[in-house]
Amino acid sequence: MNLTTKKIISLFLLISIIIIPLTGCTGAKDSSKVLNVYNVGDYIDESLIDKFEKETGIKVQYSTYDTNEMMYQKVKSGSTKYDLVVPSDYMVSKMRREGMLKKIDFKNIPNIKNIDKKFLNPKYDPKNEYSVPYMWGTLGIAYNDKYVDKKDIGSWDILWNPKYSGKILVFDSVRDTMGAALIKLGYSMNTKNQKEIDEAKNLLIKQKKYALAYVNDEGKDRMVGEDAHIGMFYSGDYPLMKQENPNLKFFVPKEGSNKWVDTMCIPNTAENKKEAEMFINFLLDPQNAKVNTEYIGYSTPNKECLKILDKEIKNDPSGYPDEKLLNKCETFIDLGDFLKVYNRAWIELKSK
Known part of the structure; x- marks a missing residue:
């Protein structure tokens, strides 16, 4: 084996050593996926988006709207295939009735157990098939x-x-x-x-x-x-x-x-349903929900999150009125x- 051949073999081995670890790292996360989220403006702590991307390798394309009606028209038009939207209660009912939502596979959302039962099976989604409570x-x-x-x-x-x-x-x-x-x-x-x-x-x-x-x-x-x-x-x-x-x-x-409830739903045009369910599950984690709740300022339907919220927040009747009043x-x-x-x-x- 001459010197030139040895150099070529050595160079090939060096390149292989460099490439193999890099390939192994990217295989652990699916960086090819892009999750299209459509939410009301300033309605999430964006540090959570960064955290989700780092944990999963899934890129989040985040867009905002001003009103439920604006979101409805955009989703209805089909001009953009959003994977996750955040409609209010009455809009869930409308979109469900018009066949605009996919049923959610709750096997992919084990953290649904953290949602207080009083927010489940509401009138706008009686069988709790199409929506997950976000804030109220x-x-x-x-x-x-x-x-x-x-x-x-x-x-x-x-x-x-x-x-x-x-x-x-x-x-x-x-x-x-x-x-x-x-x-x-x-x-x-x-x-x-x-x-x-x-x-x-x-x-x-x-x-x-x-x-x-x-x-x-x-x-x-x-x-x-x-x-x-x-x-x-x-x-x-x-x-x-x-x-x-x-x-x-x-x-x-x-x-x-x-008393309103905003929810997370998956449009029937979604191309990344499983990733949308992963994101929902991520947001229902108590610690993540705590970060989000404290940033947004609205009330959480997450009973495990409520347990770890600062007392000043969860004891404030402006955000958490007594049940007697809420029943009215x-x-x-x-x-x-x-x-x-x-x-x-x-x-x-x-x-x-």
């Missing part, structure tokens, strides 16, 4: 205790109190705001009674003279800046608002309110074509 919360009222009398606290009535005229924010949301008026009148937030809907509309028309504005996300800044003293807000918005203005307080009205709350259901009746009443209200 309530619709309530935030107020500034520098300006609001304590004796006025506790009821939806405060939104109609002339004492606070010009300092009240109302949600620019047909279901939320119509629902608040319906509950104040003693009716269901999901009523299909035309007379009751008309009563709620007329009640809100009277209320408009006391309202500073109908708002969405910009309402948080107006409350923090004390432009407004009272406003309708979701429970999860309150902790962040309170950090910026300690004078702010929050309550769920005694008459009841909307309702979850929105999909109204189907009847939603047109609400929309018509809303247009009439806004035009006044």
Whole structure:
């Protein structure tokens, strides 16, 4: 064997030594998979995405939307084949009814055992086949205790109190705001009674003279800046608002309110179903759920996570009201074509 041949053999062996370990490392994780997740903006601690990618080798393509309706239209169009979406309760019902969701294989989600049973088999998914609870919360009222009398606290009535005229924010949301008026009148937030809907509309028309504005996300800044003293807000918005203005307080009205649940679902166009189930299982791990819950600010349906949450969080009635009050709350259901009746009443209200 001449020197040149020896050099070639040695070079070949060296390359083999380098390549073999690298091949062994990549074989442990499936780096070829890409999980397409579609979620509401700022609705996950993104450090968890990094952690999942490192643990599994699966790349997460993460996109965001503003509303359930925006997500529904995008998934319905089929323009992007998302593997995991995060619809609210009523939207799960709609998508399930329209055949837009795949049944979930819970053999791949052993951490489903961590979900509190009271969040399983809900009306929007009676057999618990298409959805996994992600976060929950309530619709309530935030107020500034520098300006609001304590004796006025506790009821939806405060939104109609002339004492606070010009300092009240109302949600620019047909279901939320119509629902608040319906509950104040003693009716269901999901009523299909035309007379009751008309009563709620007329009640809100009277209320408009006391309202500073109908708002969405910009309402948080107006409350923090004390432009407004009272406003309708979701429970999860309150902790962040309170950090910026300690004078702010929050309550769920005694008459009841909307108790909503956001869920994780797999669209029927998903191409990576097993990976989506792996991600769901990952998020249901108590430690991961704790990180996520503390970042987002909403309430967790994960009973094992709840056990390890800071006491200050889990004992806060703004996020975890007592069961007696929660039993008075309702979850929105999909109204189907009847939603047109609400929309018509809303247009009439806004035009006044």
